[in-house]
Each structure stands twice: as structure tokens, then as C-alpha cells.
Amino acid sequence: MTTDFKIRSPLFISFEGIDGCGKTTQINLLKEFLIQNKCEVIVAREPGGTEISEQIRNILLHSKHKISPVSELLLFSAARSVLVQDLIKPALESGKIVICDRFFDSTLAYQAYGRGLDLEDVKQCNQLASNGLVPDLTFFLSVSLELSKRRMENKAQFDRFERAGDAFFNKVINGFEQIAKEEPNRVFKISSENPIQDVAQQIIEKIVSI
Ligand code: Z5A
Numbered sequence: 001m002t003t004d005f006k007i008r009s010p011l012f013i014s015f016e017g018i019d020g021c022g023k024t025t026q027i028n029l030l031k032e033f034l035i036q037n038k039c040e041v042i043v044a045r046e047p048g049g050t051e052i053s054e055q056i057r058n059i060l061l062h063s064k065h066k067i068s069p070v071s072e073l074l075l076f077s078a079a080r081s082v083l084v085q086d087l088i089k090p091a092l093e094s095g096k097i098v099i100c101d102r103f104f105d106s107t108l109a110y111q112a113y114g115r116g117l118d119l120e121d122v123k124q125c126n127q128l129a130s131n132g133l134v135p136d137l138t139f140f141l142s143v144s145l146e147l148s149k150r151r152m153e154n155k156a157q158f159d160r161f162e163r164a165g166d167a168f169f170n171k172v173i174n175g176f177e178q179i180a181k182e183e184p185n186r187v188f189k190i191s192s193e194n195p196i197q198d199v200a201q202q203i204i205e206k207i208v209s210i
Contacts, residue, residue: 017141047079077129113175141192
């Protein structure tokens with residue numbers, strides 16, 4: 001790749017896709033690349049990223065109690081609202097690059113397409129929770145359900161979502177596909193079935209091109 005490039009900042013980048021699609025792997029590689037190129041980078045994950053949001057994460061992923069789809073939506077939204085307010089907005093205002101492991105597209109894919117909540121209700125909730133903030137770039141790492149399951153099979157413990165069945169995950173995948181089709185200027189679908197370095201290269205090429 002050419003060495004003659006400039007990386008825009010501030011920049012808000014989110015990564016999306018089902019479990020095991022490779023978000024963490026790619027975020028770590030991207031962070032390394034950006035730091036090598038003298039960028040100031042903050043990485044956050046959803047749900048989580050602040051003390052309060054991490055507490056909400058624990059409820060969402062590990063509660064033994066039943067959580068209704070609406071309660072789930074509101075908990076994800078509460079966690080996001082704190083994260084945006086306390087971490088993402090201040091970081092962007094000070095010129096940094098923020099990389100987020102999931103953002104509001106996950107809520108549309110999981111709570112609307114997956115759980116069956118009304119799409120417009122979820123969009124309104126997303127708008128409120130993110131305080132109008134929209135990622136500049138979103139990478140949807142696409143992987144088949146079969147491959148995602150194979151990549152996750154060595155995990156010691158499964159959370160509430162990972163225990164959901166294939167029918168649920170197929171709806172979630174369809175949700176991400178729809179979002180990518182509806183917002184081609186923001187959401188870039190990349191096959192994460194390709195080797196890790198190939199995927200990383202495509203992500204970097206996109207980032208230096210904007
Ligand atoms: N959720 C929701 O319902 N609504 C919302 O609004 C939000 C979230 C924000 C959070 O889970 C759960 O919350 C999530 C959706 C829901 N549940 N699900 N399912 P999480 O944060 O704990 O976990 P995750 O984000 O779903 O996934 P993960 O476990 O962190 O996986 P990953 O980061 O995408 O994958 P990875 O760790 O980078 O890679 C997994 C393995 O595959 C690893 O061994 C890698 O070496 C390997 N890998 C990765 N890429 C490749 C390639 N290209 N080739 C070969 N092998 C690879």
C-alpha cells in the first residue's frame with residue numbers, strides 16, 4: 001500500500017457482525033496500525049466501556065433472570081447513552097479516533113430483526129441513546145453462522161445471546177445485511193471468511209481513502 005496517505009480525525013468507526021465474526025481481532029490490528037501512524041485512538045465496546053455501562057453489560061449478558069425484549073432494548077440503550085456522553089463524545093471533541101466494538105446497528109439487528117421489536121421504535125430509541133451521533137464508518141464483518149459457531153466452539157462459557165438458537169442468529173444476519181444495503185455510504189460489508197490479514201488490509205484501505 002502507498003505510504004502517501006492521511007488519516008482523517010476525529011473519526012468514529014464501528015464494527016458489527018455476529019459473534020465470532022472477528023471484530024476483536026480486526027479492532028486490535030486497526031488500533032496498532034493507527035498508533036503506528038501517530039493517531040490518538042480510543043477503543044470501546046458495547047455494551048460496556050464505562051463503569052456503569054459495564055455493570056449493565058453484566059446484567060444483559062449474564063443475568064439468570066428472564067429479560068423481556070423491551071427491557072433488553074432499554075438496557076442496551078442506557079449503556080450506550082452513558083458511553084456516548086462520558087467517553088465517545090469527549091474523545092471525538094478532542095480530535096481522537098474512536099473505534100467501537102458494536103454500536104446502534106447491533107440494536108437494530110438483534111432487538112428489531114432478531115427479537116422482533118418494531119423497527120421504528122428501535123430506531124427512535126437508538127437516536128435518543130446515541131444523542132444523534134452516527135459512526136463515520138461502519139465495518140460489517142460478514143461470516144456464515146456455521147463458521148461463526150466453529151470459531152466459538154472452544155469458548156468455556158456461553159452468554160445469554162450465545163445460547164440463542166440458529167433461527168435467531170439467521171434473523172440477526174439478515175438484519176445486518178439489510179442495514180448494509182440501506183446505508184451503503186456508511187456501512188461496508190467485508191467477508192471475514194477471508195484470511196485475517198486480507199480483511200485488515202481492506203479495512204485500512206477504506207479508512208485511508210475517506
Ligand atoms: N448486543 C445486542 O443484542 N444489542 C446491542 O445493541 C449490542 C449488543 C450492542 C455482546 O457480546 C452481545 O450483545 C452480542 C450482541 C449483543 N451477542 N451475541 N451473540 P460480546 O461483546 O461479548 O461478544 P461479541 O461482540 O458478539 O463477539 P466476540 O465473542 O467478541 O467475537 P468477535 O470479537 O467478533 O471475534 P474475535 O474474538 O475477533 O474472533 C473469534 C475467533 O475467530 C478467534 O479465535 C479469532 O482468532 C478467529 N478469527 C477471527 N477472524 C478470523 C479470520 N478472518 N479467519 C480465521 N479466524 C478468524
